[in-house]
Amino acid sequence: MAGASGLDGIVAADTVLSDVDGEAGRLVIRGVPVEVLAAREGFEGAAARLWEGFVDDGLDRAKVLDVLGRARATAFAHVDKAVAAGAGLEPVPALRAGLATLPDLAGFHPAYAFTAAAPVILAALLRQRNGLAAVAPDPSLTTAQDLLRMLRGKQATSAEAAALDAYLTTVSDHGFNASTFTARVVASTQVGVGPSAVAALAALEGPLHGGAPGPVLDMLDGIGGRENIKTWLESRLTSGERLMGFGHRVYKVRDPRADVLKGAVRTLSRDAGRLAFAEQVEADAIAILARVKPGRRLDTNVEFYTALLLEALEIPRAAFTAIFAVGRMAGWTAHALEQARDGRLIRPLSRYVGPRPKEAA
């Protein structure tokens, strides 16, 4: 039945932005393997690659670092309105509402404006939940350094900033996932980058996409201790539940981003016991999934170690998906621009299987 297919295996467009090889477990972003990008170029380097030729020509990490920093400072002038729009909402809808209020930031391409505004608005929203005033950005910092600083009101350690930078880089783009496809559908109407990114954020929120890392921690908490791992996992699978942080539509082997993030968690090493426990859960889950779901090839996805990384950075669970959006904004904006420039209006057909009008007697 076509409606149940989820468009598996359908190529919906050509893109120069990223390549997900699900059989080999490989992710390449604009020609560079994700492991290399995270280790050598960081989030601003990834954005420079993604935006090259779409936002500007001759982009490099230094230029993007400079412009994003200045755009954060400019976006801060609009933060009160954005926070008011998101008041009382959970972080993702609040960020969506906040971003929707963003006016044109004069002198900044919308890709810069939205990628800069996301961490500024998110940090202010999360502080407001705790009754704290927003902290102004520091344009000289990287997005990762400044996001942690705006969240906490003080500078993060270099290891913490490096770990968040690795995370933002790792999730900056990933083929035609649900949120990116959403961005491209919206961009194909020529509405512009901002609304395309806001729409993408709605798609990211679901637990089958970017909403899994919070529930991964709920799972680790629910299991409690090593002695419970196998029984807990088996009982959930028997009752038809899915294990969060496992399985992927495209990857049939381990998600390459999981190892980048696991490495980053290890550098923080705040709680080595927590990581060892998670590794045991991971190993047992993979073994049990292979037995309970034979032939499905269910392995660890990006969300498993995302959860541990963001927990080690003391980011509140409810904000995990919104932090994901800060990184993915680089990819959404690039895809929106590629679609608007090179694509056509996306307008597929559906097959009508509902009731037919009754013929006149």
Ligand code: ACO
């Ligand atoms: N736990 C248990 N069973 C699973 C899991 C899982 N995590 N993932 C898939 N399966 C099973 C399904 O129950 C199904 O079994 P069945 O054929 O016996 O009914 C089979 O594997 C295929 O499942 P589909 O839903 O067709 O696979 P799909 O490609 O649509 O799903 C998805 C991919 C949504 C990521 C899925 O693996 C899942 O729900 N994982 C858990 C949630 C999660 O980790 N989400 C984050 C994904 S990463 C990201 O988007 C950033």
